Amino acid sequence: MLLTSHHRCAPPRRGGRRPRSGVADLAGCLLLLALVAAAAVFCLSSSSSRARSRLQHEDGGSRETLPSGSGATPRVTIFSAPRPAPEGSPARQELAVRSWLALPGNVSVVLLGAHASSLAIAGRLGRRVTVDAAIDSAFTGTPFFHSIVARAQAASDSDICVLVDAEIILLPEIVNALAHLSKVDRDWFLVAMSRNITEFHYQLADNGSHWVQADGKTVSFRKLREIPADKWASESSDKGLIVAWNSPSSPLHAGVLPSFLYGRGAHNRWLAHEVLSSEMRLVFDASGLVLGFYPESFSSMYDMSASKSGRLPAGSWEYSVNCHLAAIYGSYCYQLPRRHSTVLHKVVKQSEDYLFSKAHELTLSDFVISKKEKAHGGGGSLRRNENVCLSGHPHSSNLPYSLSMLLEHAADKNRSVVLGVAGVSYRDMLMNWACRLRHLRVTNFIVCALDHETYEFSVLQGLPVLRDPLSPKNVSFDDCHFGTKCFQQVTKVKSRIVLEILKLGYNVLLSDVDVYWFDNPMPFLYSLGPATFGAQSDEYNETGPINLxxxxxxxxxxxxxxxxxxxxxxxxxxxxxxxxxxxxPSFYDVMCGKNGTNRISDDKCLEPNTNLTVVFLNRDLFPNGAYKGLWEKHDVQSTCKKLGCFIIHNNWINGRKKKLRRQMSTGLWDYDPTSRLCLKDWSDRGSFRLMGQFHLFEDTDR
Structure with a gap:
């Protein structure tokens, strides 16, 4: 098709006669433009008619053409979370990312996580590859799938988001298919199974424009598509899925996306199922196209014996968490009545055309060999086999780590840990505390749960948690604040756990979860020196001794x-x-003496039996909830930062609800209990705070 804006009247030939008037010249141009436009419309109409005729003829008219929209090249952003060695292969990951950058069109890459390997890849491959470390991760370093999806949906500079494993090589076919789908005037979701390739002997040329063999000869994309592929093992097939969607800011499905651990099974298939069940988007099954392949079996590269640090056993419990979440959220594990889907379409390619036909179920299982097939050589539905596994999974989650193992994993170079203690009534406050520590890159913390509900909640939120078997039962949900009988029982748990950790050879910073951190105080506290105990003062008078x-x-x-x-x-x-x-009171009476007999200054005490010096911390740096009326200031954060505060304690206020209201209304809140995500720079904090005023006192379920 010729664009009329690209044509102009030819200049007169040298020596020729010029038209007699400008009017005649203009008339000639207009006539030529009209003829070109008419020819273009005729060609377009004829081409469209032939295409419709061909599509209707295919398969007896069962294939159909979806509505088309703008033909502009879509902006495609590929999101992935590389895994550090030994679980991931830096060489395979770099090869995969280079294949993404070699795709035609407007393609950019965002690597999620703060691993050094991601930063190294981005540094070598240029500005089209960026790294975003602001992703929620479990204490083992495994990213959360719902955080990855939320980051992709916040991509305002992208038309299409692609989510793929960091070691899957993508072929140009995926961009061609996405460009075709971008013309659909509805929200859609694409899912496809990559090909599992045992051996791959090709490399990208230095300029990334084409693939070459070991001898340097160019390899065509057709030959790459013809490489024999193995079926995926059912337990690892979830990693082989490629998913993509348009309209990033629009919801993918109805309901909540659980806190799946990325790369630990179930989450991709769960998401595809929920998108399909919600019928909020068209769903395209493109597994019949060769969009990408994985160059080696996952089973031979994933080491189940060690995690990122080599100190904690990884594996089965993380997969169990995902199975548990898949079983209790959505309808993935329920046998719903069979009915024809109104949104599912199968994508096939014929010559250079992409054809769409209505489908009744996803074809992902065609590329997977189930455990039953491997054992008996028979067929079977991946979905049915997996449902049996999930339905038999107990609805509980436990970490296989002792206290000493958690301490070894969490402690910093000075063998120091931060300890938080919480029960079910304070679990949102616990997560706000944990999110803030994550934001400050404070990773040396552990949590003591006072009840089973908080323990399981913490496991599903990726916290390094232990359960205290001696903690009191029947902890009140709303009436466990200072002065209550419940408070008296709960606080005694904290000193017992601290003593146990000290005996194991670790320093402890005990921080209630209603303490908001502006900065990491650990270096300052450690500098107080040995035989020194640093504690916050609860004195509210601005003058006079602070150790009364x-x-x-x-x-x-x-x-x-x-x-x-x-x-x-x-x-x-x-x-x-x-x-x-x-x-x-026991802390003060033991170390400072009853009525303060062991005070040696206005901010210190000396315990006579041990010569332990007790330092009451500077309240400008460590203010309590009544000091200088800081919580009542218009901008608490700015006021505290001017003072140089490390933290501020949300105490001197009675009741869980009042405490939550005060902390959320002042903006010292970093957790969204609805999505179970820490708030990020790319999060919509404004809408969250508005939502928080309506749902402040509603209790979230597990």
């Missing part, structure tokens, strides 16, 4: 693992167990 009787706050303190501190903590635990009060 009962003004030591046991909700934020740093204890070193030395003989003096361990002995003092043993005395505190014993004193608290014999007391009808909370543990907080």
């Amino acid at each position: 009787p009962r003004r030591l706050n046991s909700g934020f303190y740093f204890a070193r693992s030395d003989n003096a501190t361990i002995t003092a903590m043993q005395m505190i635990v014993k004193h608290a167990s014999d007391s009808g009060l909370s543990e907080q």
Whole structure:
């Protein structure tokens, strides 16, 4: 088709006669333009008629043409989360990313996570590859699938998002198919199974424009598509899926996307099923096209014996978590009545045309060999076999790690850990605390759960959690604040756990989960030196001593693992167990003496039996909830930063609801309980806060 804007009247030949007037010249141009436009319309009409005739003729008229829209080249962004060695192969990942950059059209790549391998790949391959580390991950380093999808949906500069495993090589066919689908005037979702290739002997040329053999000879894309492929093993087939969708900001499905662990099975197929069931988008099954392939079997490259650090056993429990989530969220594991789908279409290619035909179910299982097939050589539905597995999975999750294993994994170079303690009534506050620590890159924290509900919630949220078997039962949901009987029982758990950790040789920063962190205080607290116990002061008067009787706050303190501190903590635990009060008075009475007899200055005490120095921390740096009325300031964060605050404690207020209201209304909140995601720079914080005012006191389910 000729575009009329590209044509102009020819200039007169040298020596020829010029037209007699400008009017005649203009008339000639207009006539030529009209003829060109008419010819173009005729050609387009004839071409469209032939295409419709051909599509209707195929398969007895069962194939159809979907509505078409703009023909502009779509902006495609490929998202992936590379895995560090030994689980992932840096060489295969770089080859895969180079294949993505070699795709035609407007393609960019976003690597998710903060692994050094991702940064190295981006540094070598140029500006079209960026790294976004602001992705939620479990304490093992495994990214969360719902965080990855949320990041992709926040891609305002993209028309189409592609989500693919970091070691899958993509072929130009995927861009051609996506460009064709971009003309559809509806929201859609594409799913396709890549080909599992045992051996791959080709490399991209230096300029990335074509593939070559070992001898340097160019390999055609047709030959690549003809490479024999093996079927995927059912337990690893989820990694072989390629998914893509348009209109990134529009919902993919109805309901909540659970906190699946990325690359640990079930999440891709679960998402495809929920998108299909929700019928909010057209679903295109392009598994019949060769869009990409994986150059080696996953089973031979994934080491189930070690995680990223080599210290924690990875594997089965993370897969069990995903199976558990797939079983309790959505309809993936339920046998729904069979009915014809109104949104599912199968995509096939004939010559250079893409044809769409209505389909009744996804064809992903055609590329997978199930466990039953491997054992008996028979057929079977991947979906049915997987449902049997999921339905038999217990609806609970447990970490296979002891306290000592968690400490070894979490501790920093000084063998220091941050400890948070929470029960079911404070689990959203717990996640806000954990999100804030993640944002500050504080990874050396562990959580003690006071009940099974909080323990399971923490496991599903990727927290390094332990369950205290001696914690009190029947913890009140709304009435467990300072001064209540519940508070007295719960606080005594904290000192017992701290003592146990100290005896294992680790320093402990105990931080209540209602403490908001502006900066990491650990280097400052560690600098206080040995035989020193640093604790927050609960004194609210702005002048005078800050270590008066009962003004030591046991909700934020740093204890070193030395003989003096361990002995003092043993005395505190014993004193608290014999007391009808909370543990907080025991801290002061043991270390500063009853009525403050061991005070040696306005901000220090000296425990005489151990020579342990107790430092009451500067309140400008570590303010409590009543100091200087900071919580009532118009901009709490700016005011605290001017003071140089490391933290601020959300105490001196009674009741869970009031505490939540105060913290959320001041903007010191980093967690969205609806999506179960930490708020990021790309999150819509404004709409979340508006939502929070309506749902502030509603309790989220598991």
